[in-house]
Amino acid sequence: MKDILVFKPLPSDQMARLHAAHHVVVADPKLAPDAFHAALATAHGLIGASYPITAELLAKAPRLEVVSSVSVGVDNYDLAELRRLGIMLCHTPGVLDETVADTVFGLLVATSRRFVELSNLVREGRWPRDFGEDLFGFDVHGKTLGLVGFGRIGQAIARRAALGFGMRVLYHARREVDLAAQAPELQGRASHVARGELLAAADFVVAMLPLTDATRGTMDANFFGAMKPGAVFINGGRGATVDENALLASLNSGRLRAAGLDVFAQEPLPWESALRTHPRVTPLPHIGSATHETRHAMAVLATTNLLQALAGERPAAVYGD
Secondary structure (H helix, E strand, C coil): CEEEEECCCCCHHHHHHHHHHEEEEECCCCHHHHHHHHHCCCEEEEEEEEEEHHHHCCCCCCCCEEEEEECCCCCCEEEHHHHCCEEEEEECCCCCCHHHHHHHHHHHHHHHCHHHHHHHHHCCCCCCCCCCCCHHCCCCCEEEEEECCCHHHHHHHHHHHHHCCCCCCEEEEEEEEEHHHCHHHHHEEEEEECHHHHEEEEEHHHHHHHHCCCCCCCCCCHHHHCCCCCCCEEEEEHHEEEEEHHHHHHHCCCCCCEEEEEECCCCCCCCCCCCCCCCCEEEECCCCCCCHHHHHHHHHHHHHHHHHHHHHCCCCECCCC
């Protein structure tokens, strides 16, 4: 038996799988930091999410063999240090694609049709007798969607747009996707274009980028200035890929009609952030994968990854494979 440190709660059935095979310590570093740091000394495996695994922390875990993240994104992990130490990093791609696509496309519709704003009118007893044009939203169907990033989730969003809403879909990625092999239903419905062409043509720009040195702050004043006047910006990728001051300036100038954001550079969003109360922003608390079904599926995959790694097997989802 080896030692496992669980640093974010898992469903009871997945905890049972861990207990059946290994010695398990549960210690949330945000609630029990002393217990967490003490358990690092003997841990062979870590499993959890939403906490930075830094070089300083890894130095306290000399026996560590594998970190299994209950997430797809890995920006909380010091990748260079993990590689240097030979520690395997696993994550949970695939199982959340459709759920995140639901969230992002729902946010797009809600933002364009002003659902949250108008719902609050009803809740607060401010529903006007004469519902005028100043409260109208804008259609989604038949418009042009531009996707910045076209991985599995981007392709799932494109399916909803093209097949469900009759939208023209443009995408920009480092490489053109072989639709015949990866997404045959999008052949003839999605086109790879240069970023500038996408920004100039899209009524809705949806960002689905991971956070890397190359993508940090890449959506800046030049990016928003190149967008079609009156377009809507949606971010379902990572918050720090956006220069939030530049986004606010574009909203305030009227260049952009609205923004829907599920992610932010700092989370939770600070109370003083102008994005929290901006009348043209629909904010969500990073809920892309937050359904009972999907979060459980992520926990199952993360647990499987960890058990396979500690058994000397190649896990199903090693980051970088």
